[in-house]
Each structure stands twice: as structure tokens, then as C-alpha cells.
Amino acid sequence: MRIDVISLFPEFIDQSTGFGVVGRARERDLLQVQGWNPRDHATGNYRRVDDRPFGGGPGMVMLIEPLRACLDAARVADPAPAPVVYLTPQGRPLTQARVRELATLPRMILLCGRYEGVDERFLVNEVDEEISIGDYVLSGGELAAAVLIDAVARLQDGVLNDAESAAQDSFEGEGGLLDCPHYTHPASHAWGEVPDVLRSGNHAAIARWRRQQSLGRTWLRRPDLLDEAGLSKADRKLLEAFRAEHAAGGKAEQP
Numbered sequence: 004m005r006i007d008v009i010s011l012f013p014e015f016i017d018q019s020t021g022f023g024v025v026g027r028a029r030e031r032d033l034l035q036v037q038g039w040n041p042r043d044h045a046t047g048n049y050r051r052v053d054d055r056p057f058g059g060g061p062g063m064v065m066l067i068e069p070l071r072a073c074l075d076a077a078r079v080a081d082p083a084p085a086p087v088v089y090l091t092p093q094g095r096p097l098t099q100a101r102v103r104e105l106a107t108l109p110r111m112i113l114l115c116g117r118y119e120g121v122d123e124r125f126l127v128n129e130v131d132e133e134i135s136i137g138d139y140v141l142s143g144g145e146l147a148a149a150v151l152i153d154a155v156a157r158l159q160d161g162v163l164n165d166a167e168s169a170a171q172d173s174f175e176g177e178g179g180l181l182d183c184p185h186y187t188h189p190a191s192h193a194w195g196e197v198p199d200v201l202r203s204g205n206h207a208a209i210a211r212w213r214r215q216q217s218l219g220r221t222w223l224r225r226p227d228l229l230d231e232a233g234l235s236k237a238d239r240k241l242l243e244a245f246r247a248e249h250a251a252g253g254k255a256e257q258p
């Protein structure tokens with residue numbers, strides 16, 4: 004997959020996608036990330052990329068023309084069609100389901116805003132989709148772009164090895180539930196014991212326990228996800244038992 008990023012801070016994008024799983028994907032050419040700076044496409048002595056908003060008020064608004072020239076340059080570099088995605092708190096909240104869809108594209112172009120925003124006419128004419136990474140305001144779209152790049156990169160074929168497999172992640176399992184808790188050595192520690200079932204060697208019992216923990220955690224932390232999960236009868240029974248144990252003050256999970 005190729006991702007072009009239009010940003011006043013292309014070095015940020017380059018560096019923030021240079022580590023770990025995403026950095027490795029780039030090194031192996033499973034993912035290409037290319038930054039494009041509108042300032043390189045601005046004209047005049049001052050290479051202006053922004054101006055005051057019509058109607059007054061605080062902040063600056065990014066100009067149409069440097070963005071347009073920058074986008075054209077990105078399109079010339081690779082003519083394969085690519086949707087333009089604008090990162091903004093006004094966008095549709097990003098979900099793992101949308102990440103999965105975007106990850107199938109051969110290419111996309113991300114637009115990172117700064118200042119108060121981008122001239123609305125550029126958005127209307129050039130942007131295909133607006134995405135938010137949450138209901139809070141960042142100083143610019145770069146961090147949001149890095150989040151989106153990470154999320155789609157790890158779903159590209161060959162990026163994760165078996166040990167890192169995405170299949171068990173939160174949102175990726177059956178019904179899009181949260182992940183279960185994980186434990187490693189030592190089995191016994193001043194902060195508690197690893198649940199016996201995980202040391203039993205009984206794979207069916209372990210799978211059942213993990214499913215029950217996923218259901219219980221989702222119920223405790225993100226009950227909204229359960230509405231969409233399409234739980235089976237067996238799931239409902241597991242969750243019922245979890246809730247009963249929880250109500251009895253059991254050790255199913257501390258809230």
C-alpha cells in the first residue's frame with residue numbers, strides 16, 4: 004500500500020512511521036509513506052500557506068492553491084487513483100471496521116490540517132472522506148494520520164508475523180469484542196496468581212475462559228459494543244456467568 008501525506012510537517016510523518024511494525028513494513032516495502040509539504044508548492048517571497056479567515060476571528064486558514072499544487076504533485080508521482088482523506092475532529096469516528104476497509108486500498112492520500120482549518124472550498128472539491136480519531140482536539144492532523152497509518156499498516160499481508168497476529172486483537176475477534184487479559188511468567192507473584200485454567204493445558208477450557216473474559220470486559224468497559232456483537236446462545240451463557248460472579252464480588256474482573 005502507498006500512503007501520501009500532505010502536511011506542513013512531513014518529517015513528523017516520516018519519523019513517526021519509522022519504528023516498530025510500521026517501520027519494518029516500510030523497510031520491507033510492504034508500505035510506502037511519502038510526505039508532501041504544501042510550503043514547497045507555495046508561491047511568493049513568503050511562501051504563504053495560510054491567511055486570515057474571512058469574517059474575522061482567531062487563527063489562520065490554509066490556502067487553497069498551495070494545497071492544490073501539492074495534491075497535484077502527489078497525484079503525478081503516482082497516477083493510481085487514491086481517495087483523499089482529511090483528518091479532522093469533524094470527521095466520521097475511525098473504527099476498526101473502517102480501518103479494515105481502508106487497508107484493502109492500494110493507495111490513499113491523507114491531508115493534515117493545521118491552524119483553524121482548511122479553506123472549505125478545497126475540502127468540498129478535493130476531499131473524499133473526513134475521519135476523526137476521537138472527540139478531542141489535536142493541534143493538527145499529523146498525529147491522527149500516524150494513527151491511521153499504523154492501524155492500516157498492521158493489516159497489510161506479510162506485515163505481522165504469527166506471534167503478532169492481528170486476529171486476536173480487540174475488535175478483530177468474533178463479534179468485535181475487547182481482548183481478554185494476558186499473563187506470562189512468573190505464575191505466582193506478590194500481585195496475584197495466573198488463573199489456574201491458563202495453566203491447565205485444557206485448550207477448550209482456555210478458549211472458553213478467554214471468550215468469557217472478552218465478553219465480560221466488553222460488558223464492563225464498552226457495553227455499547229455488545230449491541231453490535233451478535234452474541235450466540237453460548238456467548239450469552241458465558242456472559243451471564245461472568246455477570247453473576249461479578250455481582251457476587253468474584254474475581255471475574257475488577258472494574
Ligand code: ADE
Pocket residue numbers: 090091092134135136137138139140141142143144147
Ligand atoms: N485534527 C485535530 N484533531 C483531530 C482529531 N481528533 N481527529 C483527527 N484529526 C484531528
